[in-house]
Amino acid sequence: MIATLDSVMILDQAEDLGLSIKDSEVAHEYNEARRALQKDRDAQRLIKHFSEMKDLYDEVQRFGRYHPDYMSITVKVREAKRDMDLHETVSEFKKAERNLEDLLVEVCTLLAGEVSPSxxxxxxxxxxxxxxxxxxxxxxxxxxxx
Incomplete structure (x- = not known):
């Protein structure tokens, strides 16, 4: 690709937009929630437990209802997910993550709409x-x- 003045200006504006998003309140809230999640030992324990249960569930899924532990593992993985999701630090992180994702999708939608509505x-x-x-x-x- 041959760099033209237009393409260089677009890249500069894209970089400015990225920096603006990175410096936004939504991004700061996301980073704070991520740091809090990483520091919260109880939340990390719940996440690890859920991950282990999910691995067991994936193993049981290979055989489906025919696996002897299908029902117990299914119940345990749902309980682990519920426990993880109801933890305050995890739920705050998920909320912040969803807000950042919504912002990014909105920006992408606006940019795409400016190029072409299709x-x-x-x-x-x-x-x-x-x-x-x-x-x-x-x-x-x-x-x-x-």
């Missing part, structure tokens, strides 16, 4: 997916895009 930005968020065409284009479904 650009799809997969977000995993029905609010943003419905703003374009419903998000069904890539899956072979009939989404009604024109």
């Amino acid at each position: 650009i799809k930005v997969p977000s995993g968020n029905p609010f943003f997916d419905n703003q374009s065409c419903g998000g069904g284009c890539g899956s072979g479904g009939s989404c009604g895009c024109g």
Whole structure:
């Protein structure tokens, strides 16, 4: 690619946008929540326990309902996930992570919309997916895009 003045200016503006997002309150809240999660020994213990239970669950899933421990492992993994998700530090981190993701998806959606309204930005968020065409284009479904 030959660097033109336009492409250099776009890259500079993209870098400025990235730095603005990095310096935003949402990003600071995310980083604080991540640090708090890393320091919280109880939260780390719950995450480790859930990860171990998930590994057991994945092993049991190979055989499905025919595995003798299927029901007990299924119940235990759900309990571990619930315990992990209800821990205050984990829930605060997930909330901050979701807020940052929402900001990034919104920025991507705005940028894509400025280029062309037919650009799809997969977000995993029905609010943003419905703003374009419903998000069904890539899956072979009939989404009604024109």
